[in-house]
Amino acid sequence: MKGRPKQWVKILRQMAQLFRRDLLTARTYRIAFLLNIVNALFGAASFYFLSNFVASDKLSKSLPAGTSYFGFALTGLAFFEYLGAGLNAFDTSIEDARRYHTLEALLVTEVSLPVILAGSAIYPFVLTALSTAIYLIWGVILFHLPLGSADWPGAFLILLFSILSFAGLGIISASYQMLFKRGNPAKWIFLGASALLGGMMYPVRILPAPLRFLARLIPITYSLEGVRKALLGGVGIGRLWPQITALAIFAVILLPLSFVVFAWALRRTKINGTLTHF
Numbered sequence: 001m002k003g004r005p006k007q008w009v010k011i012l013r014q015m016a017q018l019f020r021r022d023l024l025t026a027r028t029y030r031i032a033f034l035l036n037i038v039n040a041l042f043g044a045a046s047f048y049f050l051s052n053f054v055a056s057d058k059l060s061k062s063l064p065a066g067t068s069y070f071g072f073a074l075t076g077l078a079f080f081e082y083l084g085a086g087l088n089a090f091d092t093s094i095e096d097a098r099r100y101h102t103l104e105a106l107l108v109t110e111v112s113l114p115v116i117l118a119g120s121a122i123y124p125f126v127l128t129a130l131s132t133a134i135y136l137i138w139g140v141i142l143f144h145l146p147l148g149s150a151d152w153p154g155a156f157l158i159l160l161f162s163i164l165s166f167a168g169l170g171i172i173s174a175s176y177q178m179l180f181k182r183g184n185p186a187k188w189i190f191l192g193a194s195a196l197l198g199g200m201m202y203p204v205r206i207l208p209a210p211l212r213f214l215a216r217l218i219p220i221t222y223s224l225e226g227v228r229k230a231l232l233g234g235v236g237i238g239r240l241w242p243q244i245t246a247l248a249i250f251a252v253i254l255l256p257l258s259f260v261v262f263a264w265a266l267r268r269t270k271i272n273g274t275l276t277h278f
Contacts, residue, residue: 048074048143050211063203071145076200078135079227081128082159083194084222086166087187089124090174121167136231149234157237160224161247165219168254175258175265194220222246 048070061074139145173187197204197211198220204212215221226243229235237244 005254011158026244045138045142048139067228068227070143071232072203072228073201074135074145075228075231076224078132079159079162079224080129080195080198080200080220081225082125082162083166084191085124086121086157086163086170087173087191088170089121089167090170091177091187092124093120094174094177105270118193121170150231152230153238154174154230154235154237156239157222157244158230158240158247161244161251162219162223162227163252164251165223168251168258169219171258171262172254175261178252178262178265178269185235190218194218196272199224217252222250 063069136145136147140147169190176186193214194200197207197215198218199215200220204215204221204225207215222243226240226247229240229243
C-alpha cells in the first residue's frame, strides 16, 4: 500500500513529460495559436448571423427549452471538436513518432502502454479545451451567449466521460494506423455519421425514427445533449444522469477494448518487423 502513492507520482511524472514533449513541439508553431483565436471568432460570428437568418417558430419549438439556435449551434460546433481530437490524437502521435524515429525508443522504456497512450492525448485535449473556451468567450462577449446560469460541474462531468469514450475510439483507430501505416477510413465515416446523427447542428428529435435510433448508439449524442443541458439550460448533475450513465457505459466498454486491440496491433508489428516503418 505504501508503494502506491509513489507509483502514482511516477505515472503522473511520465505523463507530464509526454505532455511537455508535445508542448515543446507546438511552441515552434506559435502563429497557429493566434490563428485559432481568429478562426474561433469567425466561427462564432458565422453561427450568430446564421441563427438570425434561420430563426422561426418551428425551429424554436424543436430546440431544448430556453435555448436559442445560436447557443445550440455554437456549443455543438465547439464540443464536437473533442470527438475529432479523440479520434485524431493517437494517430497523429504515432505518425509523428515514426517520422522523427522516436516510437521504438519510447516503447522500449519502462513507461507502460496505457501511460504512453494517455500522455500522448493530453496535449490535443488541452488544446481542444482551450479552443472551446475561446468559442464560448467570443460568444459571451460579442454575441451575448447566455451562460450565466450554466452548471459547470455538470458540464465538466459530461466532458470527462465524453473524453474517455472518444479516447477509446481514437486508440482503436490508432491500432489500424499501427498495423497498416495509413489513416483509418472508418474514422472519417464515423466522424461524418456523428456529425449527421449526433445533433451538432440540429436537434436529434427532428431526425426520422430509424436515424434517431442510430443516434442513440454513438457517444457524441449524449455528450452534446448533456453539455447543452448543463451550459444552456443550467441543469444540475442530478438531471444529467441519463447522459452521464450512457457515456460511462461507452467508456467502460471502449477503453479496455482499445487497450487490448492496441496491444495486439503492437505485437503484430513487432513480429512482422514493421514497427518503425513509415
